[in-house]
Amino acid sequence: MQKAIPESSAVSTTVKFNDVFLHPLVSEKAVDMIEKENKITFIVKKDADKALVKKLFEEEFKVKVDSTNIINDMKGRKKAIIKVNKQYKASDIAMKLGII
Template identity: 45%
Template structure:
């Protein structure tokens, strides 16, 4: 799997921004089939920072009603990436 297809996008919720400021953690959406080792390697190569730990959360698809029909949302995976002490990610600082 390509490192550019593993990490999809950062997640900017209130909880994610509090984790960034307080505990030096970054929350990103990743490919559903990526594992922790692949996520860590891809994040270190893309952003040139040292990663301490990676936690993964699988998001199950939900059934939603759209008018008369029922559809499912897509399956997703989030990764909470803990950076080593002293490391900073400058790309997300302005958000």
């Protein structure tokens, strides 16, 4: 039995980085994750999924992403926690964005 692939998981090439990623999360915990775990956190649109977030992040910053976690928080926002491959540094991306 084959599983049906939901339409939301289909990655579209017409979607741009700024259409999905609203802003980076700047908090003490998020900065600790950048420095210690090589992870960077963004607030994303409600309809974003893991595949789309990973593809757009890799295209925008020219890095390899190991994993992506999507969380709906208590404030009604959707957070994407992106683990950057150890060949790259999340702190370099954070400096480009002005977080650190």
